[in-house]
Amino acid sequence: MFRYLAVLGVALLLSACDTTRVNRDFDTQRDFGGYRSWSWKEPGVQFQPNDPRLQSDLTEQRIRQAVAGQLDQRGLRMAAAGTTPDLKVQTWVVVENRQQLVSSQYGGGWGGPWGGYWGYPPVTSETRSVEYKVTTLQIDLLDGKDGKLVWRGSTEQILNDNPDPVARDTAIRTTVAKILSQYPPR
Template sequence: MRVSLLLLPLMLLLSACQTAQLQRDFDPSRDFAAYRSWSWQEPGVQYKPDDPRLNSDLTGQRIRSAVSEQLEQRGLRAAAANTVSDLKVHVWLIVDNRQQQVSTQVGGGWGDPWGGGFWGGPSHIETRTLDYQVGTLQIDLLDGKDGKLVWRGSAEHVLRNRQPSPSEREASIRSTVNKVLSQYPPR
């Protein structure tokens, strides 16, 4: 029984972290209806840290494909070669190491505090530190003429230790890009 009580806060923490945490910011003075074309601000996809397990041509291709598809669905067209686009797109894939402290009361008693007495022994609080990684996919849209950031969207996910298959990676990237760009254009 005590072991299951100790695991409850951990399970709640992990289940709470399963959904993507979406963020967005934008320049409200910009006319987003005027933006009709886009191109990549090279390097189009950057990684932090620059780790070869993260920074791969395959991951970059998946991200570029998903972003292209979502921008097209939002009415933006890829600019023709050697032309100035209305928007420049830059994507960051960032992995941070984080910690969370979880405290649990262990032991103690139960019963009637109004004269019936308590049963059980003394209690104490155990605190554990959980180490985990968070992946952030950040999409920046810059004005093609002045180069200033006009829109930024991002999603954070807690990363699991199990390595996903290539098809799972593709689905995860597509889903995350879809969620981030679902906030564009700003309303």
């Protein structure tokens, strides 16, 4: 019973950490309305760490397609070959290990209606270390003329080892859409 409650508590705690807040930063001196075209700054998708279990051509293809689709929805078009784009795009996928301490107490007493306690004092308090992986997806937009960073958006999520390719594709598209929902800055 205790193990069930501990696992349930850890699952709830980790799901509470799974909020996808978008972080963004941008150059307030730039006129984002003037940006109309874009191209990739190669390598367009970079992985850290360079782990073959995480890095794959399929993941890179999914990220590139999701970014291209979102930029297209925002009125930015892929620059013609041989022309200088207004923006250069580069993405980063960073996976890091995190650790969280989870404490739980079990046993103990209950309070009576007139104050005071009856039952047993807390039997045990247990603290466990829970390790998990967090994935950060970061999208950088750089000025095509001077190469300086003009906009950055990122979000992090707990890594989900989902073997279903359709679910992976959906997760990447959803994450990219959340990040680029903050572009252009208002």
